[in-house]
Amino acid sequence: MDRAQVDAKIRELAEPFNKKGVEITEGTTFANDLEFDSLTVMDFVAEIEDEFDIIISMNQQAEIENYGQLVDAVTKLQAS
Amino acid sequence: MQADQPQEIASEGKDLFAKFDDVIALREGLLAQGREDPFNLVMEKVLSPTRAICNGRDTILLGTYNYMGMTFDPDVVEAGKQALADFGSGTTGSRVLNGTYQGHKEVEQALMDFYDMDHAMVFSTGYQANLGIISTIAGKGDYVVLDIDSHASIWDGCAMGQAEVVPFKHNDVEAMEKRLRRIPEGAGKLVILEGVYSMLGDVAPLKEMVAVAKKYGAMVLVDEAHSMGFIGENGRGVVETAGVIDDVDFIIGTFSKSVGTVGGFCVSNHPKFEIMRLVCRPYVFTASLPPSVVATAETSIRKLMHGSNKRAHLWENSRNLHKGLKDLGFTLGTDEPQSAIIAVIMPDLEKGAAMWEALIKGGLYVNLARPPATPANMTLLRCSLCADHSESEVDEILAIFEKAGKEVGII
16 A cells, blocks of 8 residues: 555544544644544554554554654555 | 742753643642542551541541451561561662572562462562563563553553553453564564453453463463452462463562552563573662561461452452442442452542542542543542451441432432
8 A cells, every 4th residue: 555545544544533623634743633642542543553454562653743654654564 | 039048040941840730730629629638648547457547537448459458467467576576677688689588588489389380579569570570571672462451560661671562452352362463473472461450440351361362472471469369269360260370471469459568579480480580670679678578478478378268258348339339329340340449430530539538528448540540531439348348347338438429419
């Protein structure tokens, strides 16, 4: 899957978690813009992991602050 | 400017305490309502494992994890006194230098006998046992798969060891298996589970989970802090009830609950286990437990081996309290009593604090548990029962809950 496809898929998965309907751009942050708490993060990450059959460890999650970084990380993880 | 006060330096420096402002505000908000501080209780006198004078009131203790009521056992207290007289008040040293006394070897032997395992290693606290074992065995490049509701000491052990940390949804066997399946081939794997989860008092499906972990070649560590002495035919924990004790690589436990003193431990059958004494930093770089503590622990552990009557009474207490609270209309953490912890779910922190205060004024101490320590950001009143609570004390507890619940408007 290329980056655009990964982006489209993650956008779809993010929708039910984006309760306030915030517009998601590359720079949208999970903690501040989307106001995800730790439980939401866990559920959201689990959905992505299941969809792409990958692991995003807590250590990797700590490096991901915004949407663009997430798409980059998943694109890389699912290709390897 | 007053001479005896430090001069304020006008710099651009950031106050490192600024990050605590939210917590400070939350706490001040709670206390501003004229509430008694749930996190600043003082026990002026302890009368027994189930009674104390708290903030000036005669109080039933229902939140001390003193499950088996060993703190005032005459044999236990006597062993401590004798050790104080014979060995002095403290060891002033690390276990690997001058801090191993006869008593430390004896309490480790008592643990090996209690669990019927080859090795036992005693730490100065339960927190250090998890911190030490986990950080030492799971290092950079290894994977730790753990339940999202794991205790703080487990998370801290993971962080300190720098392993890849992969959490799964609480008690979800399928979620755990999916994560194990995706770990790269050849990587070291450690699965960390707890027998009883202390927030809701629920038990892990260890039979299924340990089988899955073994299928993927992972080592398994189970924290049995809240089950020792009580759950299982010999009090060895949920691993015993689930029949998986032989498939588990490490059991972590504590002396600060059923054993009735302080300290932590790990028992294992791993043939190379003894090397941990030299490579585990939270074991090496701290002073060992005082002689009186290990003497009380050893005596208590040996008595717990023969505690089946007490275990039976504690189960009765747990069932009675659970049913009583449910009948009163409280929302509980589990549908059935699964351990000696009964968690009463509060609608929010404010109501929880009000309820806690009404209980303490009524003469009952429970733990107020709040986010972030709690799962799903719940506010809980956590009750931990003791084998020494009498049937009439449980009735008294229920009466105090009923009165407080009606006052606060929860039931």
